[in-house]
Amino acid sequence: MIDTVVQGLLLGGLYCLFALGQSLMFGVMRLTNTAQGDFIVLAAFGAIALAAATRLGFAWVALAMLPVAFGLGYVLQRVVLNGTLGRDPLPSLVVTFGMSIVIQNGLLEMFSADPRSLDSGGLNVQSIGLPGGVAVGVLPLVTLAVALAATAALQALFGRTALGRAFRAVSDDSETAELMGMNAGRVYALATAIAFVLVLVAGVLQAMRTTVSPSDGPLLLLFAFEAVIIGGMGSFWGTFVGAMVLGLTQQIGFRLDPGWGIWFGHLVFLAVLVLRPQGLFPKTRG
């Protein structure tokens, strides 16, 4: 039982990283990025390709790609996604869905359908033994720590910095924020740039943990969605808790029957949608 709980929480760490970027973009812009999973896969393949080309370790690869992810998010928001924002959520849904198709087919064309992974330098097979015969994988532990740090950092950014104040202000009322001298389009672009850094981190860790293939995106999106909705749209700690709940229930399902894990997660997601549609911790407020 303890092992199930521990493994569930560790899995939740990865789901949290899948979901944080989604939570950030929804919290600031009310934008649902249906290409979130595909961008994670794109980041994973980017890291795999860069590592193969340069023979750099995963940490250096991730560091090298950070400015690229930040820049891509910034430019994508400014050039494409800002034009889709408004009261009607449909344009952004359609545009990101289109991106999802383009990314999947582009990756298939470039890398074929073969699953690939990123060399973790043995980190993915190392474990720490705990009392009671429970073994904790080092990579999942690192992933959980990164998820915890990223959630705390986002919360601090939102609640304690001028940029976080700007994020909350444009989220509340972008027209009045512009009357205060703020460029809402630029603030949105910064939010997406940060979300894409999180996407990169999630992609690198996913590629280190397991294999990735170009068609993985929709399933990762589903996990991200479920974590965000269980936790409450636009709430970072809510997303963290939602991811933990998802990981835990999936792990309990896997324990009962190897075919039930994902299904158990979906059941909890549906139960939250029916009983508490606003999620467990709706909307971050500083």
Next chain:
Amino acid sequence: MLLRTHDLKAFYGDAQALFGIDFHLARGEVVAVIGANGAGKSTFLKSLVGIVKAPRDAIVFDGTPIGGLPPGEIVRRGIALVPEGRRLFPSLTVEENLLMGSNAGRQGPWTLRRLYAMFPVLEAKRHEPGTSLSGGQQQIVAIGRALMSNPAVLLCDELSLGLAPIVIREIYAALPAIVAEGMTVIVVEQDVATAQRVSQRVVCFQEGRVSLEGPSDALTREQISQAYFGVAA
């Protein structure tokens, strides 16, 4: 003249809201814009701050055409709006709402310390959500937020909207101190008596046009009623 509009027209889609407004504002002046609902008062202010688009040359501020510039650029040049309905940011505290005004990056006498000295209630409630305050206190936050941009011209849209008369008097009591700092003010107000009391000049709008203009203390009730409603009292 600090601010001048010439033949200012404004539209909401195909609907025209302003029909060639000629307006001028001298430095240090307090002008009240009055008129019935739908007369175009708020649209006029929105045109001045760039929310409603206007031709570049239709609005000249400090010698420079500013019509149609983005709102952020206009506030950086020195025109700030206290919007109708206050429009505080619900997820920001009182102090954070005030700090939003300083995004314009203009230097001047208005700082957090100065505002807290002038409105002690703001300091007492600085960590509370802005929208948790009473209507009058929220209006003070909205005024303070605009002042934090250290504007040359302060535009106040319906400060008295939804407030008790005693609260309205308290809010307008702060106006002389603000003007004493060299501020130039346009007040949009439906309450004619208040408008005349706080301003040096009154401009009356009717159906998107200026129907009357004159010194606040010289206009008679009959003149204003005629200009306000289009009929004699």
